[in-house]
Amino acid sequence: MKINFIFLPNKIQLSLLLIGISLHCFTQTKPNVIVIYTDDQGAIDLGCYGASDIYSPNIDKLAKQGTRFTQAYVAAPVCAPSRAALLTGKYPQNAGVNGNTSHVPNSHGMPNDQYTLAELFKDNGYKTGHIGKWHLGMSAETSPNAQGFDYSFGHLRGCIDNYSHYFFWAGPNVHDLYENGKEVFYDGEYFPDLASDKALKYVEDHKEIPFFMYYAINMPHYPYQPTDKWRNYYKDVEKPRGDYAAFISTIDERIGFLMDKLETLGIRDNTIIVYQSDNGHSTETRAFNGGGNPGPYRGAKSSLFEGGIRLPTILSWTNNLPQNVVNNEFFMNIDWLPTLATLCGFNNLPKDVDGLDLSEMIKTPNSVSQRTEAFWKYGNQWAVRNNNWKLMGYPKDTSNKGKLDLEQDALFLSNLDDDISEIKNLATQYPEKVEALKTKFLAWEHGFETDIPKKTKPLNHLGINGEIKATTELDNRYKNIEILIDGKRGYLDYGSGQWIGQEGNDLEFILDLNETKTILEVAIGYLHNPSNWVFSPKFFEVAFSNDGVNFSKTMQSEISKTINNKHNFTDTLSMSTNEKTRYIKLTIKNIGDIPEGHIGVGNLCWFFIDEIIIK
Structure with a gap:
């Protein structure tokens, strides 16, 4: 006969046991933070943003579990300066990254003296990881491991083929996959799966200590290489929309893997999730001239019209922040650094950031944003927004939604409350607003008189009739x-x-x-x-x-x-x-x-x- 012995602790033993359990449960009081940054994702390309032809149940669920922003912006319409702004809380010009960084081996990117989100979290006792795309420097001193990340896995250049992991867009073709600064080879393995597996492992390895993970997903940036599962799902959708949509669903599926892992580990309620795209969808030749959808907005990648910079953005911290909220207030990616710092209880925020702490606006739905204005400058394009008014210099419409007159539209004024499509230029109708916004732009440290369009004066010289x-x-x-x-x-x-x-x-x-x-x-x-x-x-x-x-x-x-x-x-x-x-x-x-x-x-x-x- 088998006898089962039952251990009955005395009061002292029971107290010690309860204390031990309590210490285990409350050892980690700081929330984990995961920032998910997608690549070239269009302004409405999720179900929760109104895309009826895209299946994205996991990201839609994330939006219901938190706040979905409708007026969230990035500080640049292309990859590298947008990422620099995110990681430093500064305008790209102050982060030292005005445009996309070089692909040349050992070339420098974001200056090493910039203080990043990773360094902020590290200084507050967190483990820090980067997984996915970097695009902020090819040299050792501007690599992820030199910018505050304890762990890094991914590619350093702007894009790669997802199976060979080669960068093809400038010769000579070069392999581009690194782990903690060392080149690694996973020939033929699908990079989104490699990155997803690394992300899941990172979360599992750090489940008992606070961590910050920058999950820089390289989709839906070209080359469009979704999985067969999702390509078949969209087989009846005309290309390039079909392949682009399949890439979004490929992202969504991997977000689902991550959310399931957090739930399984019991740390979902102690993890802040940020989801945002780095810039609008690409209309470049390599993207088959499109695939993404700016919805009601004008512009796409490389444009300072809304479609290039006003993008899907979600924040979720279940049982800690409001859920199922649609926030229509003005927000910018440079605001993440001070906002996350406050949500995590940090008191060592750097003083030279351009971002604003908007945590109270997030905690209190229907409250007003402290952000009332912002500035952009990319190449010769520039923009200033003050409340609902926005003025652009030398605008570009990469979505090709309308024609721009070289002279008449060199200064382009919009009222975003009245017309988010920005189709009609209001500059001649409201000259006083043009002047007021020009004054604000020139007062910004990176706004110069030479940036302001001038009327062209015809020249008369001997070659004109030649x-x-x-x-x-x-x-x-x-x-x-x-x-x-x-x-x-x-x-x-x-x-x-x-x-x-x-x-x-x-x-x-x-x-x-x-x-x-x-x-x-x-x-x-x-x-x-x-x-x-x-x-x-x-x-x-x-x-x-x-x-x-x-x-x-x-x-x-x-x-x-x-x-x-x-x-x-x-x-x-x-x-x-x-x-x-x-x-x-x-x-x-x-x-x-x-x-x-x-x-x-x-x-x-x-x-x-x-x-x-x-x-």
Whole structure:
């Protein structure tokens, strides 16, 4: 016969047992934090944001378990500066990342002296992990492990093929998968699954100690490579929408894996979840010109219209923060750092952040946001929002929802309360608002008078009635060379249609004046836009001819003194002469590689010219 003995503790033993259980249960009083950052996800591309053609039950459930924001913004419309803003609580310009960082091995990204979310959590006793995309530096000193993360797994460049883990978008093709700074190989294994498995393991390994995990999901950024399960689910949806939607559902499924793990481990109620996209959906060629949906908004990735910067954003902390809330207040990704710090009870918030602590607004639904204004600057585009009014300089509509007039729409005013579509420019209707918002932009530390569009003044010079041809190969995107002698200077925007550009190489043209004329000066107008890897030409050379065949010895212009200038502007290079001639051969010299001190060092420079001025 089997006898079962029952242990009956005495009062002292029972008290000690209860104390032990209590200590185990309450050892971790700090909440865990997981920030999920998706890549190129459109403004409404979730079921909970109104997308009827996308299946996203896990993220929709997350929204019901917390707050879904309808006016949450990121500080830049492309990947790297948006991520820098998230991790530092600063405008990208103050975080040292104005544009996308270089893919060149050992090139620097976000400066190492920036204080990140990871370092903040680490200084408060947390373990910190990064999983997924980085895109903030290729050098050891700007790697995740050097920016506060105890653990890191993922790719360092902007995107990879999800099976080979190669970066294909600049030669030579290069493998890009690292774990704690060491290259690792998982040939043929699906990267979203690799990242998901690493995330689940990280949570499991740290279930008994507070952790901060930055889960930078690399989807739905191109290449569109959803799983067969979800590709089949959307097989009747026209591409590229079908593959893009399948990628969103691939994300959602892996979010479900993560939520299930937190529930299984019993730490869901002690974990703050942030979900946000880094910028709007891509309309680039590699994304098949679209797939995502900006909904009622205008703009997409690379645009400062709402569709490029106003994105799906969710915050959930079950049984600690309000649930099933739709928050219509103004919020920005730079606000996460101070807001999360307060929610976690930190008292060592850095003093130089641009973000605002909006934790009280989140705790108290229907309260008013402290954020009333924000600034954006990306390349030549800029924007300022104050309450419901928004002014943009040199706007770009990458969603192609409407036409923009180069001159009439160079300053674009919107009232977001009345028209979130931003289709109609209100600048001429409300000139006083334009001036007020321009004043605010210029008062911002990164707003300059040179950023403000100016009316173009027609030039009158000897080349206007001439004929021009290129004798070197032109970039396919910039072949309308007649603009070089149309008497107009271009805006501070290489993509405005007023410029001819070349990457790495020189350009040569022959200008026929149609009759012999006395030439006293030759000049070229150029664009200097280092934030977009556009630099002034090094110099230009000129030769003269009366028959168009036999040219004189070349003469060289002044050498540019503005190559290392960090600001964006337009200027001219010139050369004095005294020649009677009909034909002028001009060779514009590219400086070649991007110079030292620039984030894109090692890549080829672009130059752009807008007018050949003959006097």
